[in-house]
Amino acid sequence: MLTRPFRTMSAALACTVMTVPALSVPALAQDYPDYQRESLYVPVRDGTRLAMNVYRPADGDGVETDKLPTIFVFTPYRARYTDEEGKVHETALEDGLALRSLLRAGYIVAVADIRGKGASFGSRRGFQDRTEAQDGHDLVEWLARQPWSSGKVGMVGCSYLGGTTMHTASTAPRALKAIFTGATDWDKYEFVRRGGITAQFNTRPDEPLSDDLASVPVDADSNGALLREAVAMHAENTSMAGLWYGMPYRDSISALTGNAFWQEAAIWQYAQTIKQAGIATYLWSNWKDEPTSHILVAAENLDSKLLVGPGSHCQTPKDYDFTGQITRYFDHYLKGEDNGFTDEPRVTYWHDDGADGGTYIETDTVPGSASDTLTYYLGQQGGNLLAPRPVNSGSAGFAVDYDIADDAYFPFWPPSLDDHGVTFDSAPASAALDLLGYPVANIAISVDRPDADVFVYLEDVGSDGAVEVVSFGRLKVSHRKTSAAPWDTMGLPWHSGREADVMPLGAGETAMLSIAMMPLAHRVLPGHRLRFLVTGADPRQRNLADLVQNPPPKIAVHYGWETGSRLDLPLARPSDMKGRDE
Known part of the structure; x- marks a missing residue:
């Protein structure tokens, strides 16, 4: 357990302490019912300012002053935005990836918009390119340097957010100790143009700039002027579908990026870097989801922990303590808890019984590797x-x-x-x-x-x-x-x-x-x-x-x-x- 001296509001985070709505979560996660949020721009290595939102655990006595590990999420889907009814949505306060529960359990949760999306400045050269990977690296290291940080960072994400965890890990930030990655690809070409044929993944139209303009401005941008300046730069984003449709072969040279972009965006190219950096990997997907074919192969090649649930894309696995598993995983790798996590079987997967039921199977063998x-x-x-x-x-x-x-x-x-x-x-x-x-x-x-x-x-x-x-x-x-x-x-x-x-x-x-x-x-x-x-x-x-x-x-x-x-x-x-x- 954390030792928690008397706490006061940090001068660096001059925000209001807020109460997270009650959740059905493990007992440990009830320690911090409140949070304190700060949003600001963080410059990365080329000077581009990316919108960062930091949530620190708090309770009735104020914000936790002990140095805590951080869970980082890097998203293209707007960390904070206002919908058409005026309701503000915040990624960190949702629990599909256990973020609210992790905040309650004594983790700082940080969510940043990728460059060219949300409230961040810059434009996106290419979908999950090395620029975005290096941006993730710089933000991880920035988080680790903050006075409230223990210096240890984990990442969690599914779909595109799962890709940002993998690509950030591929740059081997020293502070990144563990990632929990869902429904992403091992090889971008095979994912988007499997068998030479494009399908639905990554070929949908790009979101209009009005979506990004609905982002909540950072704290210092009281009149939204910086937000409007940032979003104007997004008009220069490379078309996601145009990028993929323009490269029919694995070795095609993209007219939009000027290189063999499939290779740049292929996470398998960086697998040894991730392994040699000692970053723990936990991969997750569900059977009724095309990325699962990549998650199994990635788990076999990375010697990763693996969970395969029932259901569709990024759905929380039913009849499974998903939040508890994520929390225990990070408790072990970021807090150093000897909770028996590494003694458990490497693989857990759902096997359906053909009649709307099924069971979870525990094994050390990745499904498909030996049948x-x-x-x-x-x-x-x-x-x-x-x-x-x-x-x-x-x-x-x-x-x-x-x-x-x-x-x-x-x-x-x-x-x-x-x-x-x-x-x-x-x-x-x-x-x-x-x-x-x-x-x-x-x-x-x-x-x-x-x-x-x-x-x-x-x-x-x-x-x-x-x-x-x-x-x-x-x-x-x-x-x-x-x-x-x-x-x-x-x-x-x-x-x-x-x-x-x-x-x-x-x-x-x-x-x-x-x-x-x-x-x-x-x-x-x-x-x-x-x-x-x-x-x-x-x-x-x-x-x-x-x-x-x-x-x-x-x-x-x-x-x-x-x-x-x-x-x-x-x-x-x-x-x-x-x-x-x-």
Whole structure:
């Protein structure tokens, strides 16, 4: 416990002590019900002023005067802003990432706007570039130098905020001791243009400047003049979607940044720096979220602690003490508490039971790194089917259907597209199948033109006909060449995406595509069927209207002994199915 002498209001933080609304949090987190906030501009190495908001724990006696560790969040989504109803939103006072609970538990919480966003000055050269990474470095070191700081800093974030934790860590600030990172990418090219095809992540329109103008000005900017000056600079930001659409290959040179920007923004390039700096890493994602495919690979390559929950993008895992886990993690690495954290299994993941329930599994093995394989072959026998062995030879063809768009602004998971391609169904399962890891589709494809986009999906079809999409993948036919990856892929096929490796189809050519699909931890119940689906378009392609071809491509999926078209499913091993209470 902290020793807490009589406290007075710090002259450096001439703000009002405020009370945080009551939360259901662990007992330790109730020590500091109040906080004291200061907001100010902090210059980084090139002189650009970034908006920083600092929240210090307090109670009825005033602000804590002991030196405390700091939790830092670096955001493009405005640390403090006023909505259309006049309500002020503050990232530090939300608890999706346990920030309010950490503040209560005796941590200083600091939230800064990245350059070119929110109330910060400057313009963004490129999405998560090295300038932004160095900005994070400078702010971490600034926080560690403050008189109220213990000198130890941790970072937490999910999605873009998870990326800022990783990129800041990649610069190895001396004060940064631990990061808790959710739903971010290991390789920016593979994340945005997986298989050579862009989808929803990082391709949405940029926010209008009016959003940033709704930021709350820093304390010294009483009339908002500095805020308006800062936001005017944001007009020079590089277009996020324009940056990605302008680089079709992994080794493309961006016309907007003048370099091979995929490499600059790839966190795997800096993995050794993070490890050698001794920064503790805890990675988190949820199964119904595309970044999970990267989080598992990153955990394997960084030897990281790992949590995979149910649910979608950055949702707090249900039936799990998420706040308590984050607090214990930072208590160990920032406060030095011997709380048994490092004695626990390295990995915790949710395995759904196929019937709206499930359990958390604890293991030291990253899902996907060691599974058995169950193979289904594509075939035809009274209908397209998935069979335990090839049954005949033939093909199933379709014309690409582009009439699949929906109005979802950010569709994290695809809907069933059974009516928009070709499907192959298994017989009903006679016993439960526990799938754990990455399915891999190996399919022979021909197209009536040199190239096409191919999407594959794995569905669980209940005895009542209800359909659940449990995995999916994508690959441009011309990007089918597999290569040796510069990291441990856990045995998955890897496509370089380099321009020299692109192979358009020749007339009449049939090509084999190997597609690593999204990882899963899913039980197929007895009586349920597996369905494998192939399409040529997906509603998550934001630029779908620009991709429409008339007439549409005609794609054929070939099967039989000669082609070897098959679906390799990862079967969980009994040793990986031990529940938390077993």
